[in-house]
Amino acid sequence: MSLFENESGLFSRRLFALGGMQVSLFALLAGRLQYLQISQSDSYATLAEANRVNISELSPARGLITDRDGALLADNDRKLLVELVPEQAKDLDNTLAELQEHLGLSNARVRELRRRIKRGPSFKAIPIAEDVDWDAFAAINLRLPFLPGVSPRIGEKRIYPEGEAVAHVVGYVGDKTAADLRRMGRIVGDTVGRSGVEREFELDLRGTAGVRHVEVNARGRTVRELETNPGQPGQSMALSIDVELQRLVSQRLAGHSGSAVVMDIETGELLAMASVPSFDPNDFSRGVDTRTWEKMLVAERKPLLNKAIRGQYSPGSTFKMLVALAALEAGLVSADDKVTCSGVYHFSGEMFHCWREEGHGPVNMLQAIERSCDTYFYDLALKVGINRIEAMARRFGFGAPTGINLTGEKWGTVPGRDWKRANYDTGWRSGETVITGIGQGYLLTTPLQLAVMTAALANGGKRVTPTLVRAQETTSPPEPLGLAPEHLEVVQQGMYRAVNKPDGTAYASSLLIDGQRMSGKTGTVQVRRISLTEREEGVIPNSELDWHLRDHALFVGYVPHNAPRYAICVVIEHGGGGGQVAAPMARDIMVALLRSQGQKPAADGQPQAMRSSTPGERS
Amino acid sequence: MSYQSQMNRAGWVEHFNDMHKPLFVCVGLLGLIGVMVLYSVAGGDFSPWAWRHGVRIIGGLGLIYALSTIELRSFYVMAYPLFGAVFALLVGVEIFGTKNMGAQRWLDLGFVRLQPSEFMRLALVLALARFYHGMHQNHVSHPLNLIASVAMIAAPCLLVLNQPDLGTSIMIAVTGLSVVFLAGVDLRYFMAGTLTIIAAIPVVWQNMLTYQKERVLVFLNPERDPLGAGYHIIQSKIGIGSGGVFGKGLAQGTQNQLNFLPERHTDFIFSNYAEEMGFFGSLALLVLFILTLFLIFRIANQMRHSFSRLAVASMGFSISIYVIVNLAMVMGLAPVVGVPLPFVSYGGTSLLTFMASIGVILAMERQTMADLPK
Numbered sequence: 002m003s004l005f006e007n008e009s010g011l012f013s014r015r016l017f018a019l020g021g022m023q024v025s026l027f028a029l030l031a032g033r034l035q036y037l038q039i040s041q042s043d044s045y046a047t048l049a050e051a052n053r054v055n056i057s058e059l060s061p062a063r064g065l066i067t068d069r070d071g072a073l074l075a076d077n078d079r080k081l082l083v084e085l086v087p088e089q090a091k092d093l094d095n096t097l098a099e100l101q102e103h104l105g106l107s108n109a110r111v112r113e114l115r116r117r118i119k120r121g122p123s124f125k126a127i128p129i130a131e132d133v134d135w136d137a138f139a140a141i142n143l144r145l146p147f148l149p150g151v152s153p154r155i156g157e158k159r160i161y162p163e164g165e166a167v168a169h170v171v172g173y174v175g176d177k178t179a180a181d182l183r184r185m186g187r188i189v190g191d192t193v194g195r196s197g198v199e200r201e202f203e204l205d206l207r208g209t210a211g212v213r214h215v216e217v218n219a220r221g222r223t224v225r226e227l228e229t230n231p232g233q234p235g236q237s238m239a240l241s242i243d244v245e246l247q248r249l250v251s252q253r254l255a256g257h258s259g260s261a262v263v264m265d266i267e268t269g270e271l272l273a274m275a276s277v278p279s280f281d282p283n284d285f286s287r288g289v290d291t292r293t294w295e296k297m298l299v300a301e302r303k304p305l306l307n308k309a310i311r312g313q314y315s316p317g318s319t320f321k322m323l324v325a326l327a328a329l330e331a332g333l334v335s336a337d338d339k340v341t342c343s344g345v346y347h348f349s350g351e352m353f354h355c356w357r358e359e360g361h362g363p364v365n366m367l368q369a370i371e372r373s374c375d376t377y378f379y380d381l382a383l384k385v386g387i388n389r390i391e392a393m394a395r396r397f398g399f400g401a402p403t404g405i406n407l408t409g410e411k412w413g414t415v416p417g418r419d420w421k422r423a424n425y426d427t428g429w430r431s432g433e434t435v436i437t438g439i440g441q442g443y444l445l446t447t448p449l450q451l452a453v454m455t456a457a458l459a460n461g462g463k464r465v466t467p468t469l470v471r472a473q474e475t476t477s478p479p480e481p482l483g484l485a486p487e488h489l490e491v492v493q494q495g496m497y498r499a500v501n502k503p504d505g506t507a508y509a510s511s512l513l514i515d516g517q518r519m520s521g522k523t524g525t526v527q528v529r530r531i532s533l534t535e536r537e538e539g540v541i542p543n544s545e546l547d548w549h550l551r552d553h554a555l556f557v558g559y560v561p562h563n564a565p566r567y568a569i570c571v572v573i574e575h576g577g578g579g580g581q582v583a584a585p586m587a588r589d590i591m592v593a594l595l596r597s598q599g600q601k602p603a604a605d606g607q608p609q610a611m612r613s614s615t616p617g618e619r620s
Numbered sequence: 621m622s623y624q625s626q627m628n629r630a631g632w633v634e635h636f637n638d639m640h641k642p643l644f645v646c647v648g649l650l651g652l653i654g655v656m657v658l659y660s661v662a663g664g665d666f667s668p669w670a671w672r673h674g675v676r677i678i679g680g681l682g683l684i685y686a687l688s689t690i691e692l693r694s695f696y697v698m699a700y701p702l703f704g705a706v707f708a709l710l711v712g713v714e715i716f717g718t719k720n721m722g723a724q725r726w727l728d729l730g731f732v733r734l735q736p737s738e739f740m741r742l743a744l745v746l747a748l749a750r751f752y753h754g755m756h757q758n759h760v761s762h763p764l765n766l767i768a769s770v771a772m773i774a775a776p777c778l779l780v781l782n783q784p785d786l787g788t789s790i791m792i793a794v795t796g797l798s799v800v801f802l803a804g805v806d807l808r809y810f811m812a813g814t815l816t817i818i819a820a821i822p823v824v825w826q827n828m829l830t831y832q833k834e835r836v837l838v839f840l841n842p843e844r845d846p847l848g849a850g851y852h853i854i855q856s857k858i859g860i861g862s863g864g865v866f867g868k869g870l871a872q873g874t875q876n877q878l879n880f881l882p883e884r885h886t887d888f889i890f891s892n893y894a895e896e897m898g899f900f901g902s903l904a905l906l907v908l909f910i911l912t913l914f915l916i917f918r919i920a921n922q923m924r925h926s927f928s929r930l931a932v933a934s935m936g937f938s939i940s941i942y943v944i945v946n947l948a949m950v951m952g953l954a955p956v957v958g959v960p961l962p963f964v965s966y967g968g969t970s971l972l973t974f975m976a977s978i979g980v981i982l983a984m985e986r987q988t989m990a991d992l993p994k
Contacts (some may be wrong), residue, residue, distance in 0.1 A: 009929075011757070011804045013921060016933055019798065020917055023937075026944045027910055031903065033951045037861040038899040045861025052858065053874045216874075 059211030064235030066171055066198060068244035069471045073162050074171050080158035081133040083141060084126040087118045089150030096148055103137050104130045156191055159286040163244060165279040166251045169307035170242060172197020173282035198469060201407055208235035239471040241270035249593050251275040253586050259573035260308035260448050266456035266568045269465035276308040310410040313445040314572055317524030318373045319557045320440025322458055322492045325366055327393040328385045329488040336366040336491045342376035353379050353435055370495025373506045373523060375439045382438025387429055390437055391417035396482045397454045398464050399446050405467040416443035452570040455557040457482060459565035462489055496520040497562050510584035514595040521558020523579035543577040551575035556583035560591045567594060639688055640985045646912040647978050650963035651677030657893045658966055660871040661885045669885050669966045680975030687979025692987040696927055699750035706743040709736035710779045735969035737780040737788045741795045742973055745934045747772060748796060752803040753927035761806040769800050786832055787957035795938040799930050836955050855880045856891040856950045867898025885966045887958055891950045913940050919985045925992050928984040935977040
């Protein structure tokens with residue numbers, strides 16, 4: 002019996018040991034439960050939610066861009082595209098080979114894709130082909146189970162019905178890049194505005210992303226929709242551009258290198274802004290290949306450059322109005338004071354030539370503007386002095402951005418004593434004042450600045466801020482420049498005569514529509530130095546020079562002469578004489594504008610009185 | 621007079637009144653919880669699992685009752701033949717078994733598919749208890765006896781391991797060793813054995829199958845393969861953790877209802893239960909298991925014969941190890957070894973074995989004083 006007891010006691014001890022081990026293990030399990038379900042409960046709840054809910058982004062439709070009358074300048078369309086996430090592709094070589102077969106990709110394209118796959122992060126989708134045709138798209142969809150990582154989808158594509166004509170204004174969109182994400186944070190959709198209005202108004206056009214929360218099961222299949230926020234489609238916007246006029250402008254300029262701007266002188270609305278040669282923005286929204294892009298970048302005539310805001314030129318004779326205004330304001334001369342032009346002006350041992358070798362004889366201010374006499378303005382500039390000329394140029398907005406709602410604007414140079422010291426570390430020479438008097442030398446302006454200047458001359462001395470957007474409360478109201486009306490009158494008179502008097506430099510471009518005429522001023526800017534020998538042997542005509550040595554042709558003007566509404570500036574690079582090349586273009590453009598205004602019901606009401614007034618000199 | 625011969629129509633009722641009812645009720649409750657969770661797993665539907673489980677539980681309770689009426693002496697007499705029969709079945713599986721999910725575990729008898737490895741635990745416990753029954757304490761630790769018992773454990777273990785089914789093999793080994801331990805074999809053998817196992821780990825590692833190695837590696841770091849092998853553990857932890865204090869409510873678990881939980885009607889059933897019933901519900905289930913085990917061990921301690929004592933305690937220990945390993949697995953504390961949660965998980969053979977164990981335990985509890993040869 003004692004044996005039995007002994008044995009039983011051992012059993013009980015061992016059972017107790019086993020039981021103790023189990024109790025501690027159960028305690029461990031209870032502790033683990035407490036940890037999972039109480040301590041870490043929140044984070045696991047979050048994980049469960051993340052498991053359950055699939056959040057997808059709905060990219061909003063990009064806002065449309067129209068001209069002032071609602072004609073489409075930028076539209077949206079659907080496109081079929083195929084993307085590949087390299088990481089998910091099981092056999093990259095086979096996948097690429099099959100895609101090449103279905104999509105008809107060139108070997109070069111496949112090599113480029115391989116390079117991109119190698120370089121880029123492997124989790125990021127790489128576009129294989131865009132604008133895929135339906136058959137290929139359907140074929141790839143069928144083969145999808147055997148092509149892991151390939152995703153055919155429907156994307157949005159931007160189309161520009163007007164093509165080249167408004168390319169520089171509207172701009173284009175491109176695929177978003179890492180740099181865009183850094184610059185703007187999260188971006189919805191595939192594309193982002195790259196230039197022009199598309200870039201400038203990116204935030205408005207883009208809209209806000211919609212979000213769709215769907216409950217998914219472990220296989221990712223949607224079980225039900227939880228909530229959907231459709232987002233906000235991008236705002237559509239109407240530009241100030243008149244697409245018919247714009248088209249005409251770019252057609253009229255075609256074949257040259259240059260730009261033209263047509264502006265409402267009161268509101269600053271741009272009715273046309275064209276730069277030639279241009280490019281087709283549709284090429285860019287499709288994705289332009291590197292070679293075409295590089296070719297465009299280095300092309301002599303710079304198709305990608307919007308010359309209206311980024312081209313900088315000496316204003317030449319179009320600047321003479323400001324010299325005249327500076328002189329009148331200072332009370333140094335009267336408009337009737339005459340200067341005799343002999344074709345050459347001597348100053349401190351240097352000879353300054355008038356464009357007319359035989360000279361203009363005695364001319365007063367009106368005649369000097371009409372005939373663009375250089376000698377008169379050499380003389381006047383010296384009388385006025387560079388300080389006053391500089392101040393006047395700055396009042397008209399030179400040397401500063403016009404404030405147009407378009408990025409990349411240049412603002413030229415207004416030289417002066419301080420500027421010279423700061424940039425060249427030498428003092429100002431009087432000879433430099435002389436050539437500044439005819440808008441040459443260091444002075445640089447953009448065509449848009451010249452249009453703003455012309456508008457101010459025409460609207461009674463107010464500097465407007467040019468804008469591309471229609472019916473916008475003007476960002477800054479026109480700024481009165483404090484010019485005496487009688488002084489402006491003189492200048493306007495001179496500009497009227499330049500176009501409408503037989504001796505005027507632009508007489509060949511005069512127009513008459515419903516009693517409305519154009520006032521303006523030509524400019525011919527020399528881009529090379531003419532040597533003394535050449536002067537003696539006869540100046541080589543532009544037609545015999547290399548293109549890049551020819552003069553720039555400029556014209557600024559406004560219509561109607563007696564009740565101004567629209568200002569124009571045409572700058573043709575290396576086009577030759579302003580009167581021969583730029584003025585006729587301006588005339589044709591203004592004729593079209595006045596005709597279309599005549600056809601349109603007098604919406605703004607005012608032109609009625611203007612039409613009945615008789616053309617003629619005002620004094 | 622043997623107990624069996626007293627049975628008549630009135631005897632059945634009397635017999636039932638005589639039965640240890642708390643354990644019977646506990647097992648019934650666990651089965652009921654299983655039905656409830658399986659109902660939830662199916663998205664609030666009794667088909668396909670809940671009703672079958674319910675039927676099996678009722679059948680199982682009937683089996684418990686039936687087994688509890690069997691004479692103690694019969695278990696004693698049948699211990700070796702039963703062990704031999706199940707061992708033969710294991711060999712049969714080895715030769716004729718049906719391949720399923722990469723492992724050869726099933727013996728398809730046409731109307732039912734049996735997993736003899738599960739029965740082995742019960743047969744082994746009875747055989748070992750029989751082996752140590754009445755053995756003098758001085759002989760228990762004798763090397764020859766030790767070799768004999770280790771051979772009885774090792775032979776079926778190796779067969780099951782060869783199927784390959786590491787989880788069940790370990791369970792059989794641990795259950796068998798618990799009999800050896802409780803029989804009073806010198807602790808120094810266990811220490812030596814433990815050291816040997818530690819020393820053998822590198823060798824075992826070398827011989828493990830890739831999926832087994834992967835399971836261990838992923839257990840050590842589930843994030844190693846979040847969409848593959850680690851997926852089970854991660855999703856299970858998310859399920860349990862997101863249940864919080866009060867749970868998401870029956871059939872409301874998102875992890876469960878949206879199929880994120882794998883094997884959630886079998887091995888991972890607790891994860892689903894914990895997600896929907898929360899911390900308190902989980903604790904309640906834990907307490908019910910502890911209560912069940914406590915009842916079994918108390919019965920074991922009351923047994924007069926070492927045969928009953930060893931058998932009851934080891935069968936209790938076996939159930940306890942299943943519970944602990946399963947819960948540790950779903951909570952991310954142990955590798956995924958494919959061990960069901962007793963009475964709750966959906967499954968045929970393992971449930972049958974657990975029910976049978978309870979039946980044997982109750983039979984022994986009722987016949988404490990019955991005679992057995994020394």
